[in-house]
Every structure is written in structure tokens, then in C-alpha cells.
Amino acid sequence: MKKKFVRVMLFGALALATGASFVGCKDYDDDIDAVNARVDGIEKTLSELQAQVGGYVKSVVYDASTGKLTVTGADSKEYTIPMPEELPSYTLDVTKDGKITLKKDGKEVSSGTIDIPEIPEIPTYKEFDPLLLTVKDGYVYYDGTKTSVAIPETAKGSITAILDEKGVVTGYRIVTIENGKEVTGEFSVIDAIPLKGLVFEPTCYVGGISALKANNLTYNAWSQNAYAKPSETGETYKSNPTLSYITPQIWAYYHMNPASVSMAQIESLKFLSGDKDYYPVSRAAAMDPTANIKKSDVVTEDGQRYLKVAMDADAEKIPALNSGKVAVYALQAQTKAIGADEAKVITSDYASIYKVLMSDFVLETKIDAEDVILYGQSISRTGSTPNANAGKAQEAIDANADYTVATDGTLKLADKISTYYKENNGTELVKMTNIKDNGLKYVFTASNYIGGANNETEQNSFFNGSDAAKGIINPEYKGQDSEATEHREPLLRVELVDTTKVPNQVVAVGWIKTKIVKGTIDGFGKVFTKDTYYYGCENNVAKLTYLNMNDVYAEAKLNKPDFHTAYTLKKDDGGAIALGEGSTGTVTEVTDPEAIATTVVEWTVTPAEALALVKKSKTEMFATVTYESVDGTRGDITITMKASIAMPSGVIKNDQKITEAWSPDKSYVKADVKEPVTVAVTDFKLDLFDVFEGRKVVVSDVTEANFPSFTKDKLTAKFIFSGAKDVTIGTDKYTFTVTANGTQLNASKNSATATKIATIDADGIITYNKADENAQALLNKSAYNVDPFTVGIEIVVTNECDEILPLTGNKFDVKFLRPINVVDLKSAELQDATTGTAKIDMSKLLGLTDWRGQAFAVAPIDFYTYYGVTGSAISIDKDQIMTTLNASEAAPKLLKDVAPNMSINYTCNLQKTGGDITYGDLVYANGKFTINAPFKLFIPVTVKYTFGEVTSTVTLTITPTHQ
Template sequence: MRKRFVKVVLFGALTFAATTSFISCKDYDDDIKRIDNEIGQINQSLTDLKTAIGNNGVKSVSYDAATGTLTIVDSNDKSVSCKIAQNLPNYTIEIKDGKVILKKDGTEVSSATLPTAEVGESFDPTKLTINAAGEILYNGVKTNVTIPKATSSIAAIKKDGVIIGYTVTDNGESSNFYIQDALPLTSLVFVPEAYLSGVEAMRATNLTYDKWTVKSQTVTEKGEIWNAPLSPASNSHITPDMVAYYHVNPVGVTMKQISKLVLSADDKEFVGTRATGFNIANIDLEKCSITNGILKVVFNGNSEAIQKIDASKITVMNLQATVEVNGGTKVVNSDYAAIYKSVLKEFVLANAKDAGVHKAHLYGADNARGLVGKAEDAINAEPLCEVAYNNKEGIDLSKYVETHYTEWTDTDPMKKIGTGDKTIANDKLADYGLKLVYSLSDYYVGDNKTLQSSFFANLKGSVLTAKVGDITEDPIAAVGRMPLVRVELQNAANGEVVNVGWIKVKITRGDVAGTDYPKACGDLKLKCTPETYNLLFDEMNVNIYQKLGLTKEDFHAIYELKSSTTNDSGQKIATLKTGEYGEVVELNDADPNVETVCLAWTVTSADQVNAVNNNNGKLIATATYVPKNDKSRADVTITFTATVKTPSASFDTGSKNSEYWYNNMNNIRMNTVVPGVTPNDCSFSVNVDNVFEGNKPSFKLNNEVSDDFKLDKISYQYIFSDKNNNVKVQGNDGATYTLTVAANGKELYANGTSLVAKIIGNNVEYQQTAAAKAILNISAHDVAPFTAILDMVLTNECSMRLPMTDGQFNAEFLRPVNVFANTGKYFVDATDEGYTVKMLDLVYLTDWRDYKFAKGTSASGVEYDGTGYYTYYGVESIVADIANITTNMNGNNIETKKLSEVTNKIVISQANSTVVGDYGTITYKNNGNNVQAFKVKIPVIVTYKWGTVKTAVYMDVKSTEGN
């Protein structure tokens, strides 16, 4: 008889909630009869049966319809059974020729084509699922075959006439069993450790280390001391077996199906291959295993022949598995994967529970704290973990430990692979020839030298439980003790210690809860004086003493307020959490034997403002009562909360004089003093009050406020808003300037050092620095004048700010002078002494009101005499930028082609550019040949008190006279 092996696969999604039946595999009958006589126990449920089987392979399954007994025999000939329903009907789910077929008592009920083309070996039974409606799905797609609903059933699954598995449902609870050799291996997929030049890869490792040795294990208050290597020379080595991992498909495959594993290797070049010098020894199947669908292959070989990581070739390999199928064998090949050699070193034990980006090392394991190799490092620290004194299962310290290392190339010189530490999980240490060993590390505390480890803790492997001497039942006296455990990372072959660290554990009561009382104090109107809230006697008695089931005397005998300071009255001040506000003091009654101890929470005006600025007005303070001695008791907390209600104001209705405001009442305009108005000096200082009715702003409150914020206690000022910070503006010098505001809000700077404007009193005064001038003159007022944001600041008598909902507005700084080109002016070629044009015929100037620098009439019909504006605005010069005159001569682009680049025979010059009121002339001369008509573009720069303004004049040059 050919034996089949069945294993509990537990396809979690394959839940057959339907009326189905069992199809017996007669090959098992002899075995079942023999082993049924050896049944050791009847389990109470299907879950118990599943647990009893565990991960062992299943050899046989039997069902007694008369008694409802289901019996499973595992690969070790151990028999387990349970009771299920009796006389179940027979259902079969058969997969054949790409179809799923449902049969009852051997008769077909329904069938449908599988939703994919997967037939033959490509069929994967793990993709079969049953939904709550009893519908059979393949790879998540409905097959249109449905099993009738029932709460108990046994069903068989067939593929091409061969039973490949069973599903058992008892009162809605389902378990699945699959015959292993009916599910042959179909594929192997490599699981990469890394990528080498883009190729999936594994590594052959060499571990180097310097061993640690014991210096002293004398029991002292500082604990034991080890000799840690100071200057690593890597004198010790581990060359572990190489380990490769592969996904197996289907996942139910076991090692019993695999009769042989062979690895073959090549060195791959850019073109062609060659036989590698890397020889792989025979694989020992006893060392290989399959767990949760992952095949672990352990092998060794001549690792020195592996191509180096910086070579032009890479060493690759593939796995060939020989499996038994239907009385014969077949070979399944994996994909190719690279293998490289690396060196692992700098091993250190780390805290696996650390939530930081870079996990902290165990105490004593490195020299970051200067206590390398010393248990004292952990003794002086807070416990890493806790265990309740009555926790029979204890705490598994292996969950707090992981191994870190650095990886280096096998090159000369070696180069580090990756950044920072890498990690070896505990269940992979054996792959590297390493292991962890846990031992109690004794030390004593106090003058009476109370031992902490051997007296108060048991350690079995990595699991620690509490004890007191030899007492392990209810070791209450161990509460509060702090045993120490030494963790050694060892060479598994010879026991040499690679690294040492220590874990401090606190033994707690574990079952005494504390309590929290939220003391909600309501809303607080922002004010200049402190506010105090009291936790009253009834709250303390009802919500603390009574809730804990303690008398007042018991409570204060067990607990004390967490505090490190007292006030002038000797009252304890509670230690608050980071980011909390105010001060909580403990109020003791004059007769401590009778009356209640209360608390008082005081928040100052500074606390109130901080809460508004940083916590949306939420005030919080937590007073914590901590156990005095019984440190396992949970804390008792009283949490005070209040919300600061922030006042706000806005401009009173009609306060803004609408005729002085622009852009929907958001902008005001700043300009130099009007000519003829005192002071008649073209100064640029503007009193902002003037844009409000009555030449002074007025305000209104938007909500109820404390007396400290009544309007009769409010003063105002203007500042530059911090919204100006980091704003970038252009200057007409081609530079980009970044604005910043001084801390007091009174100065506006460009690029951090050049003052642009400042506020003195209620006046905004523009400055005459080079940066300020460049920014001011970038554009005219009708284009995009330089604009800064002003902020109205309201403060009360204690300098607390009253926020405004509409306190920010824009100040536009109008360019004082504009320059424009006149039209119709021209040069004539080949005239006597050249052709001369007055500069004031080429351009004309206006001020910020559009008044020309000449006699004229304004747009509103006002007559004015602007001939004196040249002097008033301090016009120093009107200069033609001769060097940058451009032309369209010879078909060139007049915007870019310089006249001097086209010909040196045409000369344009200027005279008397600084004569105020005249500003000289510009003359055209041709010292060469006759020319036809062309055009020139002449840049013109006007320099005046507040900077420079630029324009360009386009002029015709008429052809040579008479030609």
C-alpha cells in the first residue's frame, strides 16, 4: 500500500458552511484499524483536535457515522479524535479538466468552469474559498457553484479523481486537512535578502568579533563586571552554513515530499557564462525545513570562490528539488539568484521594544554611556520592563532583545554596506551560528544588602517569574523588587561571548488599579490677574477616597503627591507634565487626623496667554498621587482643565474714512508730502491716523470680556505685520530682496540689514537706503506699487494684547516720480555738427499725482505750475545710457542688438545731463558712409531724491540728407 501524507494546513479562508460529507480514502483503512486501537483521548471539540495535531503531518482520517467520531492520525502515529454530528450526507467538490464539480452521494449537483485557465499542475487549491453564502470561489472569483447551507458537514475535495483534501465543519466551526502527496510541489520562488546590481541575492557571511570575558561576578551594589574589547581586532570568527529561503507552491508542501535538493551555480558575465569556482557541498535534508510555506535550505561550500561584490561578474545559483509525484519523481527548478560574500561585525544587543528610529542598545552592551561591560549601567537606570508578582506565565525577555550588527564588503579595503545598524531576528540567530543565553545577574540594595535577582526571581530560558526565596506561590514580598538579567550573545559552537547586556525588571503588584478624576473648571475670560480653582472636600472624598475604597488616612498613608518643591507656606507643589500650565498646591487642613486634604490650581495671566498662543486656549494641569512604597499600585491623577475665552475687537462701524481706503477697504496709500505743503521738503512720512474718521481709529468689542479688556483700558499702535517676513520683492536694480520685520514690529528690513521703513509713533517713515529706493521705484502707482502689511495692535494696561479680527491692512508706497518717453522725436543723418535733441524733448516727468513737471492742467481740471518740481523732487540728472543703446539696423532685434556692435561710425553723445531744469541735450553724428533710415532705442535713467526711474525712448533716424 502506498502511504499518503496529510497535513493540517488550515486554509483560513476555506470555510465550508454547508451540508457536505466525507469521502473515505480506502488506502488508509488498514492503518486506521490498527491505530484506532491506540486512541489515547477523545477531544471535546474540533478546535481541541486541531490543537492536538499542531504542525505534525497527517497520515490518516476516519469518521464513524454511527457515533459521530472523527479520528486523525498524525505522522508520528499519534491518534486524536473528537465528536461531531452523526450520519452526515456525502458531498464532494471535484476539480477536473478546468471545472469545479459539486456531487452529492456520487451524483453531480452542479458544475462550472474555473474562472481562470489554471488546470493541471497550475491549479492551486489554496485559492479555493467558500463565502458565508456557501458559494465556492477560486482566487476570489465566484465559480457559480454553491454548497447547500448547514451547520455541520464533512466534505472531500478531489482533483482529477484524486482526493487532495478535506474540510470539516461542526456547528459552524471549520477546519481543513490536505493530503500532502496529492498536492505536489509546482514552483520555488527565491526570497531575497538583498539586491546585487539589481539582482535578487542572498549572502554568504563571515562573522568577526572579539570575545568578552568575566572580570568580576562578586555580588555588590554595582553588580558584575565584564571585560569588553576596547580596540576590536576581530580575532574570532564564525563561518556559518549558508541559508537560502524559497516560497513553495502550494503552501502545503512538506519536506517529506522532497527526496533531493541540489544547488547549481554559475558566474554570470555581461556576455556568456563560465563554470564557477564556487562549489556547493551536498545539501543535508535533515537541516532543511518548510515552515508556513517557506523552504529553508542549509548548505555550505567554497565561499572564497564567490565573486567579490565589486567584480565585473556575479555568482548566481538556482535550486532543483526532486519530488515524488504519483509513484514517480519530477524536478522543480527555482529562479536564479545571486550570492555574495560579506563580513558581519560590531555585534551589539539592542532593545527590541524601543520605538525610536535608532533603537537603543542594552545597558552595558556598548560604551555610549561610558559603562560598557558593567551591570551598573542597568542598575542605575529605570527598569526596561515589568512583570506582576502573581503572573504565572512570567515575562519573556527575548521579546525585548534583538541583535544589531554592521555589514561590510569582502574587499580590500572593506566598505560598509548600508547605513547604520542592521538586525538579526532572534529566530534567525541560529542561521548565523549565534545564540542568546539569559542568566540572573545578582546585586544587592541597601545597607542590609538585600539581594534583588536570585532571591526574588526565577529564570527559565528567557522567561522570568517572581519568587521570594523558595516561595513561588503568591510571592507578594517580591513587589517593588528589581531583578537583573544578563543577556549573552554567544558563538553557538563554542560558547564564546560576542556581546553582553543587562535588563532590569521591576516586579509589580499588577492588579491594583488607580483612578483618574477630571476636574473641569469651565471657561476663563482672559485677564491680568491669576485665577484659582479648588478641588473641594466633597470631590476628594467621593471621587478619590471612596472610589478607591480607602479611608482618608489609608489613602495618604499609601499615596503622596508627586512633588519636588514647596511654596513659601510649605505646601507641596505638584509636578506637572510637560506642556501643562499653572501651579497645583496641596492644601492640608489644620487637623490632619480629621479633615480632607484638598488641592488648588492657580493659573497666571502668562499661563493664560501661553495657552491661547500654543494650545488653542486649553489649560490643563495634572496632579499625580504616587504610591510611597508599593510601587506596583497605579497612580491616582486629578486633571484640572479650563478654557481661556479670548476677547477680540474690530474697527468700529464707520471708523475707516472710506475716501482714504482702496481695494474694498483693505489698502491705504502712502505718498511724499504734496509740494507747497508744510514741510515743503519731499519728505516720505505718513500719519496712519489720518485715514480714520476724526483722524483717530475707534473700536468695538466682539464678545464678552473681563474688566481688564474694557475699551477704556485699551491703547493702540501700528506695527509691520509678521506676515511680511520672508516675502520676496523685486528692485529696479535687478536684485530680489527678502523682507523681514524687527522683533518689536517697528522696522521693516530688506535682506536683514537694509532698513526700508520704520514706524515712529503713528507715522510710517520711508527710508533712503539703496535697497529701499530700488524697491520703491520698481513700478508706478497704477501698476503694482510696493506694498507692506500693517497691523493694528491693541493692548490693555497690563500689556496683554486684544486681538483684532480686521486689524491687518495693506500700505501701498507710491513711487514719487515717473518718467515717460515723448513720441515723434527723431535724428537726421549727416547734418552739420550732428543732429541735437533736448533731453526734456525726449522724455517728460510726472509725480505720483500724474502732474507733469511743467505748467499744465490736472485730469480734474486744476491748473498747476510744475516747473519747480525738478527742484522739489531733487531731480539730479536725466541720463541717456549711451552704452546700451540698441538698434534694428541691418535687420537686428531692436530690443537686444547694441548699436555699438553693429557699427562704430555712428556716435550718440550727451551733454549737461545734470543741469537742473535743463538736463542738456543728446546729439547724433555719422562719421561714416551714407545710411538709409533705421531706428534706435535709448535707455534713459532719471535720478532723484528717492532713487532712480528708468524708461526707454524709441527714435527714428532719418536717412542721410539728400539721399
């Protein structure tokens, strides 16, 4: 087992002011004014530095004698931060066995252990990475997991230099306090560590395999109709009925270990591909992709650093998503030799690639934390299609404005635009993650129309056209800020453009309406992420704390009293706080107990409201409130509180099922009427709890610490029907439904009125409905060992407030074993023209067995009495007797068609005398012609009993007249 060794050097920051005390992340109950009065020059500089240089730098140098910190960014520009002088230093050693020791001046201060993963033959992204060592809340963390190594408290922060086993600095973390809050600057040193691993970033999963979508775009291009003079209805576009196509460059993204690697380290790139067996799908021919290193690069997207590789491949060789085929590939990167490090070949994990068709493109804009459809598109904002206003700016002109912007402010809409599409002719809109990769771009244009009080004013006169081309609404009149722009409603046209065509073509077009309001400051939006809601019996309650509001005050450039004088919360007609579109829950005003005389808003979401979102595949909830300007001189401030929703889950494990009572794979149990006893059976029941150990259904793997409403002592299990597969018996088809509470299974025969088949009570007992004809037919359709009637059962577990715990392993089947069976003995013979009467007792033709396969008997237990087989229980269907007369066993004929004068008669007369059991004589008459060769009769027999009737066929051989 190979392990890596790292050492971390920590420098504790001295107090920024003499006598200042350490402030932890949660120590925020100081007076607000006192917090704002703290020295904040260094902290603000750190925040600005992080924003300027990002997360990757070439070097960080600290001069202890002057306190000067110099950072060289990836662009080779130098930035400086003043820091306290003579910071105390620490070392953090990590040995091969995972022990961490913090030392100062060579003496141990604290220690602990971490689990350092092995280095595999093909390094992966999860190989030990020194950049995953962090310091938080006074402790060392590795990959987000807290260790027991404590860092001594310093005055106000620290500088941490992380070194690899060779003493090379790989990154820095600088922690300071800004406005009473901990601020962290994180920097990785580019190319300090050679490339060690690549892991593919999938765009989807297919059959459990990480996969890449090779997109193919199809669309009807839009073009503008003539619009020489602005009108009240605005510009219009028309759609070309001829389809256009884009086959964009295929891009594969890879996480790098470490993430600080640049293209300067990489000598070459190539793809490995092949035709691999993957069951149950068939094999696909290798697609032989190549890596275009000239187009490839290291990029940062959404805060993640990737190796972005251009893949060239024959599109015809890439299988479609539902083709039943799979093509796989892996990336190999050859690194350059750096110093003492030799060149290496790094191979990624394998992934598959599928051809995906993208169509029906829709532009959306983010309003109150939720994307909504732009006006004037093929799909309306309400979701209806086709939209009668497609290609018409008028839909936006006639609507209320989506956004407001102050007369002396600006509104950047370019950052709020997203593209959605439909995949493989589906119905659901999917968000496109990178339009540039698909050969697309956005084009923004001021869309002119006539508006105003007298419908005479061109609205483009009131905002900057050059800024509009950048997706920015900048109110101006004749190039100057002006009160004349107030109340104007500029329109911005947004086009999704195909850049692969010359000239470019418009893939989708829509319009956004804005309204200019008088103000000294733009409206703005703030989003605050609250603690995750762990679903349970309690409401989720979150607050906009005074610290949150402090951020709002700062951005509004007002102190608290002035802010609440200038703004008021928007209310609805009933006086409640109005919530933005898509919000969940309710919001009320309360007093913050941590800050005297401070009123904040409190957001409450009930468990039912959270669950409703989860059922819509949502993993997050939010509520948006609006602060409106009291005098109309300021733009609206929207504040969104959002929280992730965490749902509990549990597992019903097979090890608690009594093995001997279940099928080998634990997927079903059998239900029977129990073995015969002296008292006749009258019902068919199964206690489902009996097949679980200790008669208890135990839920495993619930994270009880996060979900206190779902601890084991608060859970109750019950059983419900989950349905049954359609059953066909002869020409009759049975379909099934389950009542809303899951306790009753119903069946409909040939779409007739459904009847009750079985019920489950609160104690987990299934009762089969023996009196219903449909239930009888289903139960008796098959012998116990052939294809018994099967129903689905689901275990439902609820807590004390009747909330359902999502489960896996909670579904199984119950197979109802037919209580009795008719056995064709096949050995019965009767000679033609027997003296007197040709007859034979029915007991020679058929035998009866029960669900265990045991033959009927009368002692010591009378099976006939137990199962309800009475003296006249057996009958035959003379019209359906088949024969081999002038036919064969493979293709018999109806006896009445071959020999109409030949007769078979039977009257049941069940007699039990001692051990002699008879069923009554079957009488045969041949119709007065001589039989020269044996033939067989196949006689339909029905046996009635307590749970319906069983129909089968028995065989009688007629031997020749002459022996």
C-alpha cells in the first residue's frame, strides 16, 4: 500500500489592534455598530483580492518583517495586502500511516489521524490531495471531514501554507474577519504539483454508466419581418418551415488531481476507445475518437477547474440514446517532465457517449430565483403550445414589466438568461449548461415600440442602445441620466443565435419588458442560504437575521433606521407579506432576539409544503420578499431565502426476513389456507408480520441525527397493496385497481364493474374474498406449483405525525396457492360393449390433492370435509369432451362432432365408506358400432369446493370391442 506524505506550515495572524480578542464564526452577538467600527481594511482587501485573481495564483510571498503579503496572479500581475508583522509559525506533519501532528518550535501541540487513500494503478480524482487539507473553526479538516487536530486560537485569523512531501508549496488559505464574519481567501499555486489523476465529469448517466452527450441540434430559424417604423405592437419575427441543424464540437470535461494543473504540463492527449460487452445491451462498433489538443484547454466554470478536451469523432459511429448499444472511451494525458518529476501517462476512467437530439429551444430569465419563459416564443409563459403570440414583441408590450431599474441605475439582464430545450423529442424542458459548447450565443438588441401616455413616444429613446447590446438596461435620455426616463418601459430583444452558420441564424427569440422608476439607487436582489430542512414533523423556520439585514443595509448604502424609513415590505391585499412567484411557505415579521429593537422576517414552511416540492422533483425551496421604496425614489429590493430539502430514507433489509418463509431471492412469499384439521376451513388469510423475524419490520440506515422525527421508536409499519399485473384466463382479461388507502385490491373482468378481491387490515392480515366470482376465478386459475395468482405488497412506514418514510427494499409479492388440485390419473380404461353397462367410477379417472401436493384422504383427517368437497361436487361438461376418434392426441376433435350417437353421462355420488372412496359412475355408450382400435376421451371435469371451483381434464381410454 502506497501512501503520500505532506507537511503543512501554519502562520497564526496577530491581532489587528492591540488588545483585540479572537472572534469565532458564531460569535456575532456584538452590537452592530461595534462590529462595523472594527478595523476592516485588510479584510476588504482580501475580499477584493480573491475577486480579482480567482482561486489560482503563481506565488504568495509573506514578508514577516514588514507584514507585506504579495500575491502573483495567474496573469503574472502582482497584488499586495498589508498584514501584521512576525506571525507565529506552526508545522503540520502528516505521516504515511495518516497521523497528523501539529508542532510549534518542534514540540507537539496537537495530533490526530486521517484515512489517506491508496494510490491506485490508474490514479483517480480521489487520490490523496494536499489541497484538501483545510483549517476551519480552529480544527484541521481533510476533504471536509473534521480531524481531532486543534489549532491554537490566534487573534483574528491565520495564513496557512500547504506543502507537499518535497516541501513545495501547493496552496494557501488566508482567514481574516470582515464585519464580524470570517472571510477566507483560498489560492492554489498553478503547476506546483504534477498531474496525478483525471476523472470524467458526466453530462448524464445511462444504465448506471457515466456518459457524455454528443449533441445534435435541430431548429426552425427565425427571421425578422420588415419593421421600418416603430409601432404600438412592436416588431415581429417569422419561423422558417425548413429545419436547420447544428452538429457542434464534442467537449469532454475532466476533473484534475490536483486542480491547479495547467495546459503547460500536458504534452499530448488521446482517447482510448473500443467495442465493449455491456449486458443486456448489444455491442457497438468502436467510434475511434481523437483528442484535439490545440482546441483543448484548462478552464474554470461555475467555480470548478476542468481539463476541457475537444473530441473529434465520426457522428455516424456514435450510438443513439435508445439504440441498445454502447460505445466507451477513456482519456490519456501524457505529462511533461518537470524538474525531478518524470513524464507520466495519466488515464481517466471509462465513460460512454450517446448521440442526443436537442430541439424546441426556449429562452428563460431568472425572476425571484426562478426561471420563467421570455415573451413571444413558441411556448407561452403559462406553458401552453403553440403560442399564438410566437414571434411577436406585442406579448411583452401588453404584459407587466418583469424588472424595474432606477433612473440613475443599470440592470444587467445578460446574466439572467438561460436556454432550455427538449431532448430526444421528449416533453420536459431541460436546461442547457453551456451554450457556447453547442455553437450558440446570445444577441441582445433594444426593441423599439411606441408607448407612453399618448402612444407617441419611441421607448428606445430612454435607454442606451450600446449597453442594450451587452444585455444591460441603462436609462438615458439623449445620452444623459434624466428624470424623463421615469415610467418608461424599455423592451430588450434576446436572440439565441447559431454561430456555425454564415450569416448567423436565429434559433430562438424572445422579449423582456422593464420599467424605469425614479431612484437614487438601483433595486437589487439578495439571496441568503439557510440551513437545510431535514424533513420531519416540525415546520422549517428560518429568519432573515440582523446580520443578513446588515448586508442589505450595506448594499443599499443606508444605515438601519434610514433603510426602514426609505423602504417597506410589500404586502398583499389581505395585509400579509407578499411573496414572489414560485415561493413556498409564509413569511411574517418578528423581533430578532439577538438584536434589541430589530425586526426581521421569519420564513415558515410546513412539512406538507416541502413534501409537495419533493414530489415535483425539487430539492430546494425558497421564499422571496420585496422591499418597496416608500416614496418611489428607489428600485425594489428583493430578498430570497432558500434552503435545501433533505429527505430521510430507509432500507428494509433481507436479513430480517425469515429465510425459510421466502423465495430464494426474498422477492415473494406464499399464502395458503393452512393444513387440514378436523374443523372445515372457512377463510383464506395470511399474517404478513409472521414472515419477518420477531414479527417486526425494522427500518435500517436512517440518519436519525438529522431526522429526529424518524427515529426507530417513532416508526410504525403497515402493509398495503401495490397492485397486480393483468391476468388473462381464456378469453377473459382481469385488470386491477387499489383503493386510495391501499387496503383493498379490486379486479375488473373485461372492463366491467370492479369487485373486491382481497383486503389488508391494520394488523397486516390479508383476507382473500372467497365469495366473489372474480376472486374465485383468479385463485383457481393455476395449480399451486405452476402460476399462482400474484399480488404486489408495499411496506409503508410512518412516524408519529403520519409522515411516510421513503424506503427501498419495501416491495414484495404474495402468491396465493390454490387450495386443491384435480389430477388426471390417465390410467383409466373401459372396454367397448361391456356386458350390461359400460361404466367406471370417476375416482379411477381423477385424483384430488391439496396445496401441499398431498392426496385427499378421510383418515385421520377428512380432506373432503375440510375443503368443502360435498357429495355432488364433481361434474362434467359433456359438450366439450374431446376425442382421438378419427383424430390424434395432438389434434383431438369434439366427440359430439365425430360420433353424435356416442354418449358419456355422469352423476356425482361421493361416498366415503371406510377407506373406500367413490365419486359415482361415469357411463359410456358407443352408439351401436364396433370399435376395432383403442381411442381416448378427454373429459372436462369441474370440482366445486369452499373457495370456488377447479376445472381440469381427465382421460378415459376406450379399448376395442374384441380383445
